Amino acid sequence: MRPPHHCSLYALFIEVFGTRDFDGSPHRLGNATATLYEEGGATYLISNWHVFSGLHAQELVALDKTTSLLPTSVRVHFPKENALEEIVHCDYPLQDSSGKHLWFEHPLKNKVDVAALPIEPPELIATRKLNDSMRQPRLVATDDFFYVTQEVWAIGFPKGIRVSGLPIWKRATIAAEPRFSSAAERHKILLDTATRDGMSGSPVLYVGGSPTPMIFDGSSQVVDFPPSKCLLGIYSGRIAGSDELSAQLGIAWRAEAISDIVSARMPYTPTTA
Numbered sequence: 001m002r003p004p005h006h007c008s009l010y011a012l013f014i015e016v017f018g019t020r021d022f023d024g025s026p027h028r029l030g031n032a033t034a035t036l037y038e039e040g041g042a043t044y045l046i047s048n049w050h051v052f053s054g055l056h057a058q059e060l061v062a063l064d065k066t067t068s069l070l071p072t073s074v075r076v077h078f079p080k081e082n083a084l085e086e087i088v089h090c091d092y093p094l095q096d097s098s099g100k101h102l103w104f105e106h107p108l109k110n111k112v113d114v115a116a117l118p119i120e121p122p123e124l125i126a127t128r129k130l131n132d133s134m135r136q137p138r139l140v141a142t143d144d145f146f147y148v149t150q151e152v153w154a155i156g157f158p159k160g161i162r163v164s165g166l167p168i169w170k171r172a173t174i175a176a177e178p179r180f181s182s183a184a185e186r187h188k189i190l191l192d193t194a195t196r197d198g199m200s201g202s203p204v205l206y207v208g209g210s211p212t213p214m215i216f217d218g219s220s221q222v223v224d225f226p227p228s229k230c231l232l233g234i235y236s237g238r239i240a241g242s243d244e245l246s247a248q249l250g251i252a253w254r255a256e257a258i259s260d261i262v263s264a265r266m267p268y269t270p271t272t273a
Contacts, residue, residue, distance in 0.1 A: 010205075030063075035129075
């Protein structure tokens with residue numbers, strides 16, 4: 001059997017839980033996507049600000065309209081090394097017993113919809129860290145590399161769909177020229193794609209290296225080059241419209257936002273609109 005594409009091992013299925021006030025029991029608020037990143041010997045679970053806060057990133061209202069509960073923990077589904085259909089479930093608190101939040105937000109707070117939670121992942125998992133997709137010797141994630149109309153992939157779990165525990169690849173193209181009007185806008189890229197709930201936190205990558213025809217000694221041969229990859233950023237959701245098909249534009253936050261967050265290590269502090 002053909003092994004899974006290595007980029008499929010970047011995305012992690014996560015569930016988000018709040019705590020009921022009347023009995024302290026967990027209440028499942030929904031699911032999303034996350035990925036791992038390593039820096040300075042520490043490992044971080046990377047997803048969206050709105051996933052960890054439970055608030056709309058612009059309106060700052062609770063995303064769970066039924067209970068208005070906010071997240072207190074996340075459950076991460078790690079596929080096992082050499083046994084991908086076997087899942088290791090790990091629960092990580094988003095705040096300590098005193099109510100202090102354990103995850104980090106961007107220095108621009110909710111204006112950049114990316115967040116990082118320091119975690120200790122279990123051993124012998126198949127999940128790969130994003131770092132190798134950010135440090136390709138042949139590909140560097142700069143404005144000179146990514147351009148409007150370029151095809152990229154958002155890799156995550158739309159509507160919670162998994163195939164043998166692995167994510168779904170959603171095709172996207174970069175939909176707008178990189179012209180920035182503010183510090184927050186500098187981190188944002190618009191994508192032409194039809195994504196769905198559950199994709200929040202998905203890594204967005206350029207993936208190359210498909211079989212390519214080459215000419216050798218006057219004859220055409222097909223050469224399967226080793227795959228190349230480059231991280232564009234983290235997907236955070238669709239631009240709202242009157243219905244799910246409106247515009248079909250998504251938002252990705254550039255990869256450097258991750259480095260900004262883990263360098264600053266600013267714990268999340270609730271804010272108001």
